[in-house]
Amino acid sequence: MAYASRIINHSKKLRNVPNLLRHDHAVLVRCFSNGAQSSVCKSEAAERERVSKFVACNHVSSGLPRNNCSRTTMRLGIPTGGVAYSRELTCSQVQSRRGFASDAVSGLPPHQEIGMPSLSPTMTEGNIARWLKKEGDKVNPGEVLCEVETDKATVEMECMEEGYLAKIIKGDGSKEIKVGEIIAITVEEEEDIAKFKDYSPSTSDSGAPAAKEPAAPPPKQEPVQQPVSSPEAKSKPSSPPSEDRLFASPLARKMAEDHKVPLSSIKGTGPDGRIVKADIEDYLASRGKDVSAPTPKTKDGKLEALDYVDIPHSQIRKVTASRLLISKQTIPHYYLTVDTCVDKLLDLRSQLNSLLEASGGKRISVNDLVIKAAALALRKVPQCNSSWTDDYIRQYNNVNINVAVQTENGLYVPVIRNADKKGLSSISSEVKQLAQKAKENSPKPEDYEGGTFTVSNLGGPFGIKQFCAIINPPQSGILAVGSAEKRVIPSSGPEQFQFASFMSVTLSCDHRVIDGAIGAEWLKAFKGYIENPESMLL
Secondary structure, eight states: OHHHHHHHHHOGGGTTHHHHHHHHHHHHHHHHHTTOOHHHHHHHHHHHHHHHHHHHHHOTTSOOOHHHHHHHHHHHOOOHHHHHHHHHHHHHHHHOTTSOEEETTTTEEEEEEEEOOOOSTTOSEEEEEEESSOTTOEEOTTOEEEEEEOSSSEEEEEOOSOEEEEEESSOTTOOOEETTOEEEEEESSGGGGGGGTTOOOOHHHHHHHHHHHHHSSGGGOOTTTHHHHHHHHHHSTTHHHHHHSOOBOHHHHHHHHHTTOOGGGOOOOSGGGOBOHHHHHHHHHHTGGGGGTTOOOOSSOOSOOOOOOOOOOOHHHHHHHHHHHHHHHHSOEEEEEEEEEOHHHHHHHHHHHHHHHHTTOOOOOHHHHHHHHHHHHHHHSGGGSEEEOSSOEEEOSSOOEEEOEEOSSOEEOOEETTGGGSOHHHHHHHHHHHHHHHHTTOOOHHHHSSOSEEEEEOHHHHOOOOOOOOOOTTBSEEEEEEEEEEEEEEOSSTTOEEEEEEEEEEEEEETTTOOHHHHHHHHHHHHHHHHSGGGGGO
């Protein structure tokens, strides 16, 4: 750097070199910090080499013959205008990793890096369920490449451009892939597929060519430039000791000590090969029941270790846990419970099912009637069909009812849109169809997004008498439906009584949106529709 300063201070021809060097350094820093492709780094490194040789050629005391300088310039073959154009191209590649790029130095043809897409508003990472295309297949716009398990459902990922699938970076079952992380490579020409057999998108590969660039000129360097390259030569021997040292997070070291696991036997998957908690857990899981061996703390060995199985979180389980935790911590819940007589409702259901069976239709459930009654009550008391924001309360004109469905993968809430305007047969058909999709883990975003109110029924399937549900944000209410049971009630006479079936329902309300009186008014309207079900048909 000192020699470069002398050149700048003693030569009038090179007054603009400081700005050029500073700009070149900034470009290199930006390329490395933004994780640009290797071709970007190499083109910038080539430009830096051109500038350094230009400085050496114009230094009077450098002793470098002009014929060598001109020969070097011809070898590079990068005129000033071409450099400006190349830099503009590489910047566009940094901004869009889906753009085609070529690596002339490593021999890679033009290719496209496909990243993990964001398939829902709350998605930050996803899993690859399975690939529908295999390496070497031709892909066209609109064709499904793979199935991605998002935070809410399994969604098909479509191809955007024509080409060939050259390399699958993340195979079937890959988990916790961050949005934007590369999952596959496509090429334009079929003969280029074989060149990506050993392709790896790691950052170390992109940085390796840049490290080799400064090492190339030492044989041609004159004594003037030797002090500049000597610090680089001294910095290289310091890297091998760092490779022998094991890097691990504090939590990973603690887990390794507790389970007596040698860190040297574990390959780290964190940044720069760092060993993280997941690496320790994977190692312990691979040993099976040996995990329980270090658990006992007593020397006599009388205490038996707990036998357990760790079940990995599914994406839907993670999101459900996060949203419900936020709901319980940030929404001021309160609960209103009412008992409704369902004798007339059950009689009406029996009559309607007889008509449907005669015409070949599907039977109506009590839950279908509950959804219809809840939708009509929301139309009658629209304050409960609202959401809270920091600036206003948003009251919806559409009555879209989410229905909680339990599956093996977690809790789904498919939505019945405009339930207040649909008939009972239509509601019943949609609920069955969406519930089947949820159990098959195949709902689309439009099947569960856009709800304004939720109904959760544990009475019919499980016989739960009464429970309190957690509000599904950003909604402000959820109805928990219990089972119907027969009770003895007083009759008109002093010693007379009769039997009736009652169903307990509990409304969970967001007190920021629904005041107690408003919630009670909604329950009154709901109870009226349940106890007089003929009014729902008007």
